[in-house]
Amino acid sequence: xxxxxxxxxxxxxxxxxxxxxxxxxxxxxxxxxxxxxxxxxxxxxxxxxxxxxxxxxxxxxxxxxxxxxxxxxxxxxxxxxxxxxxxxxxxxxxxxxxxxxxxxxxxxxxxxxxxxxxxxxxxxxxxxxxxxxxxxxxxxxxxxxxxxxxxxxxxxxxxxxxxxxxxxxxxxxxxxxxxxxxxxxxxxxxxxxxxxxxxxxxxxxxxxxxxxxxxxxxxxxxxxxxxxxxxxxxxxxxxxxxxxxxxxxxxxxxxxx
Numbered sequence: 001x002x003x004x005x006x007x008x009x010x011x012x013x014x015x016x017x018x019x020x021x022x023x024x025x026x027x028x029x030x031x032x033x034x035x036x037x038x039x040x041x042x043x044x045x046x047x048x049x050x051x052x053x054x055x056x057x058x059x060x061x062x063x064x065x066x067x068x069x070x071x072x073x074x075x076x077x078x079x080x081x082x083x084x085x086x087x088x089x090x091x092x093x094x095x096x097x098x099x100x101x102x103x104x105x106x107x108x109x110x111x112x113x114x115x116x117x118x119x120x121x122x123x124x125x126x127x128x129x130x131x132x133x134x135x136x137x138x139x140x141x142x143x144x145x146x147x148x149x150x151x152x153x154x155x156x157x158x159x160x161x162x163x164x165x166x167x168x169x170x171x172x173x174x175x176x177x178x179x180x181x182x183x184x185x186x187x188x189x190x191x192x193x194x195x196x197x198x199x200x201x202x203x204x205x206x207x208x209x210x211x212x213x214x215x216x217x218x219x220x221x222x223x224x225x226x227x228x229x230x231x232x233x234x235x236x237x238x239x240x241x242x243x244x245x246x247x248x249x250x251x252x253x254x255x256x257x
Contacts, residue, residue, distance in 0.1 A: 015060070022056050025049050036111045036119030038157045047155075086145025089137060091247040095191040097136055098245070101129035102204055102212050103223075110219040115157075122202045123160045125214045125221060126193055127153055129204070130242060149244060161199030164238050171240040179234045180211060181227035191245050197236040
């Protein structure tokens with residue numbers, strides 16, 4: 001009897017320890033996702049923790065077969081969804097959703113290296129909005145291709161300079177201009193990016209001469225209508241387009257007329 005009691009106590013203690021581990025890891029994932037600054041170590045931690053939490057969760061509820069089966073099936077469905085071929089994303093639909101997501105960050109505080117609603121910088125703004133746009137399209141239209149695009153953007157953090165240099169072919173060049181204020185080129189479309197010649201800053205075009213940026217000078221995300229006296233609106237820029245939105249090829253390095 002005493003031996004059986006010890007075994008039951010041991011099993012109960014082990015179960016409580018595993019539950020505590022799951023809860024701590026889950027909380028840590030939430031904290032990592034909420035952290036405004038994008039760090040490779042945090043992304044690696046989240047990527048490793050998600051399957052760990054799923055498998056440990058199944059083990060913890062294994063005695064409740066229906067619940068364990070539901071958790072297992074849910075995880076398998078996500079895995080299957082993520083590897084299915086998917087469909088081409090309509091550039092116009094993505095552009096519209098992208099502009100909508102960009103506007104949602106207006107007023108967000110500026111944090112160097114940030115890329116979420118708790119704090120964001122210039123490259124974080126244009127990347128996060130595209131991640132969100134892809135995620136929304138992925139789940140609203142059941143398109144695995146958009147889901148993978150969102151994960152790819154999330155995993156591969158990049159600066160304004162990298163976007164101007166076509167990092168991982170995320171962007172393509174459209175034309176160059178002496179400044180945003182001087183742009184008259186009809187190739188400009190909503191969702192296009194203006195990367196300064198120095199590669200230190202990037203803005204996104206919303207349409208109707210309106211631009212959005214995470215402005216370090218005022219420490220928040222703001223919108224501007226060209227022409228404007230803001231310093232970034234008067235610098236030489238390269239207009240880049242997200243490859244996903246590039247429905248037709250453009251001649252690289254064309255000068256704005």
